[in-house]
Amino acid sequence: MTSPASASYQTAPLNMVSDIIMVDSEVKRTFRAAVKRYLQNPDEATEKYISSMLEQWKDQYAKIQQMPNNGLIGNDVYQHAKNLADAAQVGLQALKKLKDKDQPSADWTNEKLARLKPAKTVYAETELAVIPEIEALVNQKLAAEPKDYPMF
Numbered sequence: 495m496t497s498p499a500s501a502s503y504q505t506a507p508l509n510m511v512s513d514i515i516m517v518d519s520e521v522k523r524t525f526r527a528a529v530k531r532y533l534q535n536p537d538e539a540t541e542k543y544i545s546s547m548l549e550q551w552k553d554q555y556a557k558i559q560q561m562p563n564n565g566l567i568g569n570d571v572y573q574h575a576k577n578l579a580d581a582a583q584v585g586l587q588a589l590k591k592l593k594d595k596d597q598p599s600a601d602w603t604n605e606k607l608a609r610l611k612p613a614k615t616v617y618a619e620t621e622l623a624v625i626p627e628i629e630a631l632v633n634q635k636l637a638a639e640p641k642d643y644p645m646f
Contacts (some may be wrong), residue, residue, distance in 0.1 A: 551624075577612055584606050
């Protein structure tokens with residue numbers, strides 16, 4: 495018994511956000527290393543790098559809103575961009591507190607962590623990888639990375 499040759503072709507349209515994004519992000523690893531370095535030993539160069547990344551992420555949502563929405567994939571990208579912009583704004587506020595050596599209150603910390611919660615939501619089988627690092631700026635402590643990640 496045989497199957498037609500076309501049976502072995504991939505028929506999925508590959509039109510979801512999860513089909514086009516990189517799984518292992520160098521940006522995430524570099525950002526994480528900068529946050530870790532800044533929390534251990536604050537310096538101006540690292541603070542400027544973190545701030546520039548957060549500003550870039552904050553501003554991307556406005557730029558993406560100007561683009562035409564191409565259906566479902568566009569909606570997913572818009573939702574992630576909005577969540578990333580909101581998370582970046584929280585990160586900038588936390589970075590300012592760190593820079594000013596202003597110890598945040600428990601209420602401030604809880605309010606900022608609550609604002610980050612929507613950004614942790616998985617949309618279209620994808621998630622924002624830098625949220626733990628932004629949370630670290632709020633908590634002023636970087637959580638350890640998992641020893642392994644689930645395959646599915």
